[in-house]
Amino acid sequence: MHHLTARPLILALSIAAALSACGGSSSDQPLVIPAAPADQGAADVAPVPSATAFVDTIATNQRGDARYATLATNAGVRVLGGFLAIWKPLTEIVDAGQTAAAVDGFPAVVASTWSGVPGDGTPDGTVLNAAVHQANIDYVINATRNRTAAQAVQAYLDDRRGKGYSVSDGMGPLTAAWRAAAQQTTSITEVAADATTKLYNDSGNNTGVGGAANASFGSVVDLVNLVGNNASTEPAKRFYKYARPYRWSSSVIVLPALVPAKSGTPATDGGFTSGHSAEAERDAVAMAYAVPERYQEMLSRGLELGESRILAGMHSPLDVISGRILGLASAAANLADPANAARKAAAVAQAHSTLLAATGTTDATFAAYAQSGTTANDRFADYATNKANFLRRSTYGFAPIAATTALASVPKGAEVLLETRLPYLDAAQRRVVLKTTALASGYPVMDDPEGWGRLNLFAAADGYGAFSGNVAITMDAAKGGFHAADRWRNDIGGAGKLVKQGTGTLKLAGANSWTGGTELAAGTLQGDSVAAFGLGDVYNSGGTLVANAPTALRLAGKYTQLSGGTTLELDLGGAAAGSAGTLTVAGTATIAGGTLRIKFANGYKPKAGEVLTVIMAGNLQGKFNTITVDGYSNVTPNYGATTLTLTLG
Structure with missing residues (x-):
């Protein structure tokens, strides 16, 4: 980490240097350089909960084994235990249509008498x-009464096709290349005219061809299949015994068109938990892991398939919701298993080498290509729509049933x-990051002891939600x-301090409000929003600070730029003060040297003779080297008490 002394420094600016570099004044003036934003102490942590960890016990998610037939002994049942505040099953055993012999001191499991049909006069x-229960059923009534023709087609395809094939269209511009490389196939391409009376099953291969049989993409397909290990929803269905x-x-x-798919054995066909939703979530997460350039889009597609079930x-x-959890x-349990580390790395490397070759891209251009779709050819192309839908599908509008402010x-x-x-x-x-971007507490089912239900991976992909202590980012x-290069779009709060290190570029695009300040020690830090740098001071000690906001980038505190390897880049979209790319500093702007670089954006191109107001500050002192x-070699700066203007020759 780059450290600076806490006391101000005194720098004598040279008249000759100022004149030759910037056309400045002809008098030496001692410059008081503020200290860097104060140290905010140790960075925040997210301790591992004391509850029994799902990742350590996923192998217990079984049925037909008396050792794993209860809430306490079955990980898949336990992670959904919040449902017990809504519904008490007839028996709290994995026993719907299920028996198991006694073993290791665990009593035998006897099949439940639950019929699967509420109100039929049998025990329930x-x-x-x-x-909550009524809202749950009413939601489905309203959704099915008002579904559109397009939603009906999507719901049918998502039901009858392999889930791996279905969710892979979340790859957008990469979908064709992904499916070709994975050798994915499906036999369900439309809603057949006789689908209302005939059940069609997918004879395709779902996730594709894995292993050595697919030399260029088999490791990727294997990764998607891997996350399904010990992931069945059947134990939960047979424990909770909650009807469709x-x-x-x-x-x-x-x-x-799905009436033929309705089960004729309700006692083994509970609704809680949705198997399609769980599989779609797993597959989407694995694909997002392999190709993080489509991370949020893949997660959005996973939840979209869940909504299709409704x-x-x-x-x-x-x-x-329980399927998502x-x-x-x-x-996560399968990806976190140390035994799978090499398989993960191979899948990520293979996904990129194959998809780069298929799309004619390079490491430098692949991410842009992955995001190059439009709403006309990629239904996940609009970020704001994805974000809104992800949040809606996370809670489905349920009112909280407990406090919403739990950590x-x-x-x-x-x-x-x-x-x-x-x-x-x-x-x-x-x-x-997961802690500071989590969903609010209090929603039905979602407050499990470990925190799986509140994870918001869509928001987490946009970086921290709050800074506490010193947050050092090295790229x-x-x-x-x-x-x-990465871009964080969250609205970041907190009292911490951001320290940017390393040669990479971090772009900030939220309405940020953290108060501990920002220090740019190396690399590039770019402000893509008006309040990109929060409410504290900004201290450029060794990198490039870029103003790329839609209007003036506003710094709520002071701005300090040291000499030697520092740059302030303003990407101007207009000549007037307050225009896109200009810099407004509420406190003192102290310029101890370095470079000011002016670029032009959004088609703006000033004419010779124009005067550009580029910096406005409460007080302006010092000069750039x-x-x-x-486009201009003759530029005359005018350093005023509060502004810097440039006259273009």
């Missing part, structure tokens, strides 16, 4: 929260989910990918 579970929505209410309109009338929101925990816990091993998306952060930092551009303006 007990609704403990009538408001169309069995709760005849007002639920099952998609006519629109089909096959599942309720709580069924789908179990799918996410299962994917977030981060499950053991969950940091692996950001391993390729935020590769320049260490494991402890990724845990803090190595030589490693390429997100190591070289060098000023460069794209």
